[in-house]
Amino acid sequence: MDGTDQAQAAQADAGAWHPLDPLRPAEIAAAAEIVRGAHPDVRELRFETIELAEPRKDVVRGFVPGDPIERQARFVAYARGATGVWRGLVSLDQGRVVEETFLADAKPMISPEEFFEIELAVKADPRFQAALARRGVSDQDLVCVDPWSAGNFDVAGEAGRRIAHTFVWMRARAGDNYYAHPIEGLNGVVDIDTGEVLRIDDYYADTAPMAVPMGESNYTADMMDGFKPEPAALDVVQPNGPGFRVTGNLIEWEGFDVRVGFNGREGLVLHRLGYTENGVRRPILYRASLTEMVVPYGAPVRAHHRKNVFDIGEYGLGKLANALELGCDCLGAIHYFDAYVNDITGAPRLIKNAICLHEEDYGIGWKHWDWRTDHAEVRRMRRLVISSISTVGNYEYGSYWYLYQDGIIEFEMKATGIINTVGCEPGKPSRYGTEVSPGVEGQIHQHVFCARLDTELDGPSNRVLECDTVAMQPGPDNPYGNAFYVQERVLARESEARRKVDFDAMRYWKVQATERTNLMGKPTAYKLEATSAVRPYTHPESPSGKRGQFVYNHLWVTPFAVDERYPAGEFMNHSTGDDGLAAWTAQDRPLDGADLVLWHSFGIHHLPRPEDFPVQPCVTCGFKLHPVGFFDRNPMIDLPPKRNAASCCVGE
Ligand code: CO
Numbered sequence: 191m192d193g194t195d196q197a198q199a200a201q202a203d204a205g206a207w208h209p210l211d212p213l214r215p216a217e218i219a220a221a222a223e224i225v226r227g228a229h230p231d232v233r234e235l236r237f238e239t240i241e242l243a244e245p246r247k248d249v250v251r252g253f254v255p256g257d258p259i260e261r262q263a264r265f266v267a268y269a270r271g272a273t274g275v276w277r278g279l280v281s282l283d284q285g286r287v288v289e290e291t292f293l294a295d296a297k298p299m300i301s302p303e304e305f306f307e308i309e310l311a312v313k314a315d316p317r318f319q320a321a322l323a324r325r326g327v328s329d330q331d332l333v334c335v336d337p338w339s340a341g342n343f344d345v346a347g348e349a350g351r352r353i354a355h356t357f358v359w360m361r362a363r364a365g366d367n368y369y370a371h372p373i374e375g376l377n378g379v380v381d382i383d384t385g386e387v388l389r390i391d392d393y394y395a396d397t398a399p400m401a402v403p404m405g406e407s408n409y410t411a412d413m414m415d416g417f418k419p420e421p422a423a424l425d426v427v428q429p430n431g432p433g434f435r436v437t438g439n440l441i442e443w444e445g446f447d448v449r450v451g452f453n454g455r456e457g458l459v460l461h462r463l464g465y466t467e468n469g470v471r472r473p474i475l476y477r478a479s480l481t482e483m484v485v486p487y488g489a490p491v492r493a494h495h496r497k498n499v500f501d502i503g504e505y506g507l508g509k510l511a512n513a514l515e516l517g518c519d520c521l522g523a524i525h526y527f528d529a530y531v532n533d534i535t536g537a538p539r540l541i542k543n544a545i546c547l548h549e550e551d552y553g554i555g556w557k558h559w560d561w562r563t564d565h566a567e568v569r570r571m572r573r574l575v576i577s578s579i580s581t582v583g584n585y586e587y588g589s590y591w592y593l594y595q596d597g598i599i600e601f602e603m604k605a606t607g608i609i610n611t612v613g614c615e616p617g618k619p620s621r622y623g624t625e626v627s628p629g630v631e632g633q634i635h636q637h638v639f640c641a642r643l644d645t646e647l648d649g650p651s652n653r654v655l656e657c658d659t660v661a662m663q664p665g666p667d668n669p670y671g672n673a674f675y676v677q678e679r680v681l682a683r684e685s686e687a688r689r690k691v692d693f694d695a696m697r698y699w700k701v702q703a704t705e706r707t708n709l710m711g712k713p714t715a716y717k718l719e720a721t722s723a724v725r726p727y728t729h730p731e732s733p734s735g736k737r738g739q740f741v742y743n744h745l746w747v748t749p750f751a752v753d754e755r756y757p758a759g760e761f762m763n764h765s766t767g768d769d770g771l772a773a774w775t776a777q778d779r780p781l782d783g784a785d786l787v788l789w790h791s792f793g794i795h796h797l798p799r800p801e802d803f804p805v806q807p808c809v810t811c812g813f814k815l816h817p818v819g820f821f822d823r824n825p826m827i828d829l830p831p832k833r834n835a836a837s838c839c840v841g842e
Contacts, residue, residue: 548574
C-alpha cells in the first residue's frame with residue numbers, strides 16, 4: 191500500500207467509503223490484471239477505459255455504511271494492431287470478468303500516449319520530410335504535428351481503420367509558441383493501430399507553398415519582454431477555515447450535499463446532489479456531468495473540414511485533466527481531490543489535485559431599505575465552486591459547477607488556451623476566419639457541449655414541462671394590450687421532448703416532482719435556463735452533422751437507461767451516428783412520471799478575435815438550474831446578519 195491507499199483505507203474504516211467512490215488505484219490495476227488474464231493470447235492488450243461500474247440506483251439509494259457492496263469495474267480493451275474492442279465488467283470481489291462482448295466495428299478513443307506515437311510516425315516519413323524541405327524547413331526538432339480525430343469522411347483507404355488526421359506547426363526557436371507558425375496545407379494521415387502513415391497530403395505539392403508566418407507570439411513568462419505593473423494584492427482569507435465539510439468524496443455546504451466522482455471520459459461527475467431543510471434531505475440530481483462536446487470548424491478548404499473534434503468521446507476530458515496549482519489555478523482556502531485514471535497499459539495514473547473545491551464571495555444575496563424607517567437589511571451571498579480543467583491539444587476546458595445559497599445550481603465552461611491556427615496570406619484572411627496575427631488566421635467554429643442531468647427531484651419520478659410566455663392579442667380580454675402570462679405543457683413522450691430555445695416565447699423548461707408539493711400546493715420544481723444555446727451551422731446530413739445529432743436540439747429528455755450515457759454514442763471515434771440521443775429517442779418512450787434524464791446542448795459561437803491570441807482570455811458558457819417553488823420562501827432569508835470586519839475604507 192502506498193500512502194494514498196492507506197489514507198483511503200483509513201477513510202473506509204471511518205465509514206466514509208461509498209459505493210459511488212471512483213475506483214482506487216489498486217482496483218484499476220487489479221481490473222487490468224483480470225482482463226489480461228482473460229485474454230492470454232493477446233500479445234499487447236491496451237485499455238481505453240477502466241472505471242467504476244456504478245451500482246444500481248436502488249442499491250445506492252438504500253446504502254448504509256457497512257453494507258457489503260460488490261465492486262465492479264467497467265472496461266474497454268483492445269489488442270494493439272487489431273480492430274474491435276472488448277467491453278465488459280470485472281467483479282473485483284470475485285476476481286473475474288463477469289460480462290464481456292466483442293464489438294468488431296467499435297473504435298476506441300485516442301489515448302494520450304498515442305498522441306506521441308502519431309507525431310513520431312509522421313515526422314519519420316520521408317514524404318513528410320520532403321514536403322518540409324520544399325517549404326525551407328530544415329530543423330525537424332522544431333516541427334510539431336498535432337493529431338486530430340479523423341471523423342468519418344468516406345475517404346478511400348481510410349475505411350475500417352482507426353486513424354488520426356494531423357496538422358503541422360513549427361517553433362521559431364526552442365520554447366517558442368508553435369501555434370504562431372502554421373505550416374499550411376500539410377497533413378499526415380496515420381493508422382493509429384499499426385503506426386502506418388497512410389498518406390501525406392500536401393495541398394501545395396504542385397505550387398509554391400504558403401509561407402510559414404515567422405512573427406513570434408509568445409505567452410510563457412520566460413519569453414515575455416516585460417510585464418505590466420503588478421496589481422494590488424488581493425487575498426482570499428478564511429481565518430476560521432472554509433465553510434464546507436468534506437468526508438471522503440462527500441461535500442456538505444450550506445444545506446447542500448453532493449459527492450464528487452471522476453472518470454477518464456467525463457472527468458468531473460457530481461453524484462447525488464441534495465438539499466437538507468429542517469433535518470430532511472431532499473434529492474435534486476442523481477448524477478450530473480458533461481458527457482459530450484463537438485467543435486465543428488467552418489472552413490471547407492485544405493482539409494480543415496475534418497476538424498470536428500468530439501473531445502469527450504474521442505479523447506476524454508478526465509484523461510486530459512490538469513494537476514491544479516494552489517495559488518494559481520485556485521485562490522483561497524482550497525480542498526483538492528486527487529483522481530486516478532487508467533493509462534493505456536491499464537495501470538493507474540494519478541492526477542494530483544484534479545478537482546478543486548473552494549468558496550467565493552458572490553456579492554449581495556438580497557437587500558431591502560425601508561425608506562420610512564431608514565432601516566436596511568442586507569445579506570451577502572457566497573457560492574461553492576467545484577472545478578476541474580482539461581487540456582485538449584491547443585485548448586483548455588475548465589468545468590466549473592457552482593452551488594449558491596439561494597439554491598441555484600450552475601454549470602460554467604471556461605474555454606481558454608490557444609485557438610487552432612492556420613496560415614493565410616498576410617492581410618488576406620479567408621472569409622472563414624479572422625487574421626489574429628500577420629499571416630495567422632483563426633477560423634470560425636463552435637464549441638457545443640452536452641450536459642447529462644439525471645434528476646431525482648424530491649424523488650425518483652419526475653415530469654418535464656415546457657414553459658412559454660404568451661402575449662395575448664388585444665381584444666375584450668386584453669383591452670389595454672398589456673396581457674401576458676406563462677403557459678405550461680407537459681413533455682409527455684420522447685418525440686415531444688426534442689426542443690429548441692425560443693426567444694419569442696422566453697422559453698424555459700421545468701423539472702417537477704410528482705411526489706411532493708410546496709406550501710402553495712404546487713409540485714416542487716427546478717427550471718433549466720438555457721442561457722448559452724447555440725444555433726448549429728453544420729448541415730445535419732453532413733458527415734459531421736450525422737455523428738453529432740445532439741447539437742440540433744437544446745433539450746432532449748429520456749427515461750433513465752443504464753447504457754445511455756453518451757449523447758453521440760459510446761464508440762464515437764469514427765462513428766456513423768447510428769448510436770446516441772437521436773436513435774434512443776426514436777423509441778418514443780413515455781416520460782411523464784418516469785425516472786428522467788435531461789440532456790442540454792449549449793455552447794460558444796466563436797469567430798476568433800486578435801485578442802484571442804496568443805492565448806485566449808476565458809470565454810464562458812453554461813446553464814443554470816433555478817429553484818421554482820422548490821422552496822416555500824427565499825432560502826436565504828434566515829442567513830444571519832453579518833458585517834465583514836476585514837473590510838475598510840480607502841482614499842479618505
Ligand atoms: Co473557440
